[in-house]
Amino acid sequence: MVFLSRIVGGVFLDGQALSEVGPLLLLLAGAIAVRAVLAWAEEVAARTGALRVKTEIRGRLFAKITRLGPAYTAGERSGELVTTATDGVDRLEGYAGRYLPQVPLSAAAPLLIAAYVFPIDWSSSLLLLVTAPVIPVMMAIVGSYSEEHMYKQWDALSRTGAYFLDVVQGLTTLKVLNRSHSERGRVAEVSEEFRSRTMRVLRYAFLSGLVLEFMTAVAIGVVAVVLGVRLISGSVAFEDALLVLILAPEFYKPLRELGSRRHDSMEGEASAVRILQILQTPGPSETADTVESAQRPTTAPPTISVGGLRYTYPEGQVPALDGVSLELPAGLVTAVAGPSGAGKSTLASLLLRFAEPQEGTIHADGVPVTGMPAETWRRSVAYVGQRPHLFYGSLLENLRLARPDAAMEDVEEAVRMSGLTELVERLPHGYETQLGERAARLSGGEAQRVAVARAFLKDAPVLVLDEPTSELDPEAERLIRDSLFRLMRGRTVLLIAHRLSTIRHADRVYVLDEGRVVESGDHDSLLREGGLYARLVDSYGGVAV
Numbered sequence: 001m002v003f004l005s006r007i008v009g010g011v012f013l014d015g016q017a018l019s020e021v022g023p024l025l026l027l028l029a030g031a032i033a034v035r036a037v038l039a040w041a042e043e044v045a046a047r048t049g050a051l052r053v054k055t056e057i058r059g060r061l062f063a064k065i066t067r068l069g070p071a072y073t074a075g076e077r078s079g080e081l082v083t084t085a086t087d088g089v090d091r092l093e094g095y096a097g098r099y100l101p102q103v104p105l106s107a108a109a110p111l112l113i114a115a116y117v118f119p120i121d122w123s124s125s126l127l128l129l130v131t132a133p134v135i136p137v138m139m140a141i142v143g144s145y146s147e148e149h150m151y152k153q154w155d156a157l158s159r160t161g162a163y164f165l166d167v168v169q170g171l172t173t174l175k176v177l178n179r180s181h182s183e184r185g186r187v188a189e190v191s192e193e194f195r196s197r198t199m200r201v202l203r204y205a206f207l208s209g210l211v212l213e214f215m216t217a218v219a220i221g222v223v224a225v226v227l228g229v230r231l232i233s234g235s236v237a238f239e240d241a242l243l244v245l246i247l248a249p250e251f252y253k254p255l256r257e258l259g260s261r262r263h264d265s266m267e268g269e270a271s272a273v274r275i276l277q278i279l280q281t282p283g284p285s286e287t288a289d290t291v292e293s294a295q296r297p298t299t300a301p302p303t304i305s306v307g308g309l310r311y312t313y314p315e316g317q318v319p320a321l322d323g324v325s326l327e328l329p330a331g332l333v334t335a336v337a338g339p340s341g342a343g344k345s346t347l348a349s350l351l352l353r354f355a356e357p358q359e360g361t362i363h364a365d366g367v368p369v370t371g372m373p374a375e376t377w378r379r380s381v382a383y384v385g386q387r388p389h390l391f392y393g394s395l396l397e398n399l400r401l402a403r404p405d406a407a408m409e410d411v412e413e414a415v416r417m418s419g420l421t422e423l424v425e426r427l428p429h430g431y432e433t434q435l436g437e438r439a440a441r442l443s444g445g446e447a448q449r450v451a452v453a454r455a456f457l458k459d460a461p462v463l464v465l466d467e468p469t470s471e472l473d474p475e476a477e478r479l480i481r482d483s484l485f486r487l488m489r490g491r492t493v494l495l496i497a498h499r500l501s502t503i504r505h506a507d508r509v510y511v512l513d514e515g516r517v518v519e520s521g522d523h524d525s526l527l528r529e530g531g532l533y534a535r536l537v538d539s540y541g542g543v544a545v
Contacts, residue, residue, distance in 0.1 A: 001246050003028040009239035027330040042101075051098025054304050057275065058089045064279050067374070071355040072281065079165030080158045085276065087157065088271035095268025099261045106258040108138075111252045117244055121236055124244045127226060128251050131219040137251065138207065149204060152268035153197035160190045160210040181317040212338045216252045221531035275380050301461040301492040302364040302380075304328040304351070309360035311346055320346040322515040324360070332494040336508035337533060342512040344496045351494060353377055364462075384468045386486075388451030390442070398450060402458035414456035418483045420449045445480060452483045463488060466496040468495070509533065 007024050010016040015515050018025075062085065065073065073081070091324050092540065110132055119126040167174065167183050174183050197469075227245055230236045289362055309324040321343045328334045336344050349355050351362065355372040362369040382402070390398050406414075411431070415421055423446050427433040435441050455463065467481060485505070496502035502525075504523045511519035511526065511533045519531050526533040 001243060001250065003031060004246060005239050005243035008242060012433045013238060014228050046097040046101060049094075049101075050093040053096040053495045054089050054092055057092065058085060061085050061089065061275060061278060064281070068278075068281060069354040071349055076253045077162035078165070079162030081278075082165065083158050083161030084271065084274050086340060087161070088275060092259065092268045092275075095265045095272065098269070098277070099265035102254065102258050106254040109254040113247055114157065117247065120240050121244055123230075124227065124236075127223055128248065131222060132252070132255060133174050134219060135212060135215055135255040136257060138211050139262055148198065149200050150266040151270045151273070153194070153201050154267075154274070156194040156197045160194045160305055163187060163190050176517050187195070207264070209260060210311075212250065212256055214245075216256050220248050231354045234471075249330070299380075299461055301490065303330040303331040304369075304462070304494075305361075305363045305366075306347075306351075307361045307363075309350060309357045309362070311350060311355065319515050321350070321357070324512070324517055326490050326510045326517060326520070328494055329507070330365075331490055332507040333488055333495055333505065335495040335497040335503045336512060337497045337509055337536065338512035339502060339532075339536065341514075343515040344366055344512055345466065346515075347512070348466055348494065348496055351464060352381060354385060380460050381462040381464060382455040382458045383466075384448075384451050384455050384487075385466040386468060388447055388454075388468070390435055390447055390450060391433075392436065394429075394432050394434055395427065395450070398435060399431075399453055399457060400518050402454040406457055410457060414453045417456045417486055418449050418453035420453050448480050449483060452487055453463075454481065456488055461491055463491045466495065511536075537541075 003024050005027065007021050010021050010024070018185065065081065065085075110122050110128070112126050114125045165188060167187060184251075188483055222438065227236065227241045231238065231241045238537075305327050307325050309321045309322045310319055312319045324343065324347065326334070326336075336347060338344055353369070356370060364377075364380075391401070396411065400406055403410070415424055424430055425441075427441075433441070451468065465484065468484070495503065495506055497506070497509070503509060506523065509519075509521060509523060509526055510517050511531070513532055519526055519529065519533055521529070526532075527537065
């Protein structure tokens with residue numbers, strides 16, 4: 001701008017020839033080139049920085065959710081979490097890559113220009129500084145109206161993602177009940193709400209842009225009028241007046257860009273609130289205490305002692321576990337039975353470190369389990385549940401989740417021990433067969449055997465079984481039961497029991513009711529006592545508890 005004002009003043013006032021202004025023209029061309037390069041570098045830096053921020057936050061978010069575990073995700077909508085981790089993180093690009101860098105630039109650049117203009121024409125410098133605050137003030141006034149709608153738009157988007165995933169996952173139920181058409185209408189309603197919220201946000205964004213452009217034009221106009229009057233009166237030189245006039249748009253430009261990028265920042269802030277809420281959720285895996293490696297449970301089956309466990313779910317009023325004490329002897333099978341809601345699954349969750357007890361202790365060979373990192377403890381524990389999750393991918397990939405570095409010989413041995421050899425031979429591509437999402441190619445019994453094979457492959461000294469045969473037909477149950485008996489041999493086992501066929505072989509049975517241990521003993525002694533255990537067996541016709 002300095003070079004341009006000198007060139008214009010020299011040519012039009014002093015009548016200089018091209019040769020006289022040639023050096024200034026070269027300097028002007030060089031300055032324009034440097035400015036273009038810096039603008040390109042700014043854009044590259046902004047995008048690169050935003051990409052790094054998104055990658056880092058998405059990684060931290062995923063790590064946090066995995067640390068929080070099933071106890072946390074059970075109370076959340078999967079679709080909403082997915083929307084937060086994908087679209088929510090993407091919305092941070094405008095906030096991190098454009099708005100945040102613009103904040104110091106909007107303060108530094110105008111002050112730099114004003115400081116340069118001050119010794120040339122101090123009155124113009126003061127005029128620029130006096131008119132500058134009008135733009136951020138108007139930006140704040142208009143932005144306050146749109147911010148509330150931005151948060152509502154994000155809530156609508158989260159509900160849309162959550163509801164759509166619910167519909168996709170429950171498509172079989174909707175088809176069977178002939179409700180797909182009605183659910184399609186509800187999806188349309190949720191989508192329409194999001195569209196309406198988005199259009200409302202855009203209206204405020206356009207209004208904000210209009211106000212900012214108008215106020216900037218008014219401010220530049222005021223500066224131009226004052227300079228024109230002073231130029232006519234002869235109180236300012238033409239070249240100085242021209243320099244101030246062409247610098248005025250550059251003075252207000254960073255402030256105007258701050259206002260336009262404020263809209264991007266509000267989108268990012270709305271999603272960041274939810275992201276930070278997840279990241280700041282206290283989790284069971286973040287214990288600060290660690291146990292020396294020499295004190296950690298060995299590969300040998302440990303004796304696990306549970307003392308005075310008490311746990312109440314965040315939204316619950318009644319404790320799920322209320323002073324539970326029991327012992328899992330090394331190398332033996334300990335079963336836990338009881339009616340629904342007695343606290344059996346909660347006990348398993350605490351043992352797996354999916355949640356931390358509010359009171360009580362869990363020790364393995366005298367070492368406090370809660371004193372070591374959850375990941376360390378889980379390396380000593382294998383788990384087989386009622387509904388094992390198999391991921392989209394090959395059979396081999398799903399098996400090696402238990403031990404990614406397992407040799408093929410170990411995988412084949414685990415398959416043989418779980419009775420899965422026939423299935424592998426029947427699959428079109430053997431171990432490389434793609435199972436599809438949620439193991440669509442496999443039956444329920446086959447999926448359970450894959451889970452048992454994973455437990456064999458992990459070869460952990462502690463085994464937690466949440467009765468994996470409870471939802472299978474008799475033939476599939478027999479096959480799984482034989483595999484489970486082989487799997488339980490030589491391990492410390494906690495068996496969440498539902499069926500008599502499995503529990504009757506346990507070395508000891510604890511009976512829970514309303515979060516308390518009400519009976520303990522072996523199967524035969526508990527039947528003779530005629531208590532809750534006996535009533536449960538009798539109520540299921542002597543078949544299940």
